[in-house]
Amino acid sequence: MSDSDPSARDAEYLAKLQDYYASWKSIPSYAALCEVFGIASKSWVKAILDRLEKAGFVERTPDGMWIPSRQFFARPFAESAVQAGMPVAVSETQGDYFVIDEMLIDKPSTTTMIPVKGDSMIDAGIREGDIAVVEKRNLANIGDIVVAIVDNEFTLKTLDKERGQYILRPANPAFPVIRPQGTLEIFGVLVGLIRKYK
Amino acid sequence: MSDSDPSARDAEYLAKLQDYYASWKSIPSYAALCEVFGIASKSWVKAILDRLEKAGFVERTPDGMWIPSRQFFARPFAESAVQAGMPVAVSETQGDYFVIDEMLIDKPSTTTMIPVKGDSMIDAGIREGDIAVVEKRNLANIGDIVVAIVDNEFTLKTLDKERGQYILRPANPAFPVIRPQGTLEIFGVLVGLIRKYK
DNA sequence: TTGACAGCAGAACGCTCGTTCTTTAGGATG
């Protein structure tokens, strides 16, 4: 799971750090960490962080600032899974952030959310009412699901190429393939999907 | 939405800060922010942050450290759907903002994420590799998609009733309906779905 | 053509931060 598991004591320190980060969304200075950890010496705080770094829970920016690593956010939902014999490997899920946001969105400033209408992509598992997470850019690869602008309308389709021409392929046999004349304007690329039940 | 909307320029600065935070998970020093913002003066960085604070995007800890606020993580949500005609760029429209986590997760303590395996629910738009957001409880309604424990394995199916008996119905004709003998153990109810492309 | 202001650069300063080194107290080991 990690390079080297932290000791029981370090695990406590880690928990306190995680709690602090959860409410402040930043790692404080050594002085402030003294209070958080309940100890009095800055040097020991550094020693703790150094160990947590070795264990893979925190990292440093190029300019020496402490930041949480992927592992820092890993959630132990493994326990419930293990006991029931879940068929999915636990290791696969370990690194994922419980805060979905971080998982889905790499570039917040160019990412937007668009509700999906219609069922033209139903065979791709995209249904009406789903929310498409779209990264705005005008370059896409063949096979990407893109949001394209066709006749002043947004449409969600798979980008494909046919005889040297870009086409937009729906994932529903009831819908026609769109063959845009002239240039094809791409608004963004689908990077995620969110669905809320009930 | 916010106390006062940031100017166009400040919005750019905010975007850069959000992107930086997305990859480093911390707000850097003024000196480092100079590089991020592409400016040369620390005092101007402070002026920018002061304005972003007024607009409600960043806050300060009691010891003066800059931290992101809730608004910082809000995502733009397009008003119109993907296929509803809309010539205006989505970024321009004054849509809603929301935080994905808050939207999907009502009860953090009882909500867990389980990767989906297999394609037994493909007709419900649930595909292998999707992540199911599951609220842990043992009561569900007919028609709910539930995570049930059958033969010590987790399985995702629609809960139904047949001749007074609870059954688990897959959304794929290739899979059989599960008719558990005795009691049916329900682990939780599907409240959301997340998919990441690429 | 003057002035006001927005947008930024640059310097100056005191204080805090991270780092390193030394010391200490208690437990385990032998």
Place this chain on the structure above:
DNA sequence: CATCCTAAAGAACGAGCGTTCTGCTGTCAA
């Protein structure tokens, strides 16, 4: 009972940090 080791405390220090002030442009309105 000597000696390790762990878990801290504490001091000392220089670099870097945030803050404040002043200066320098360009723009626009009067």
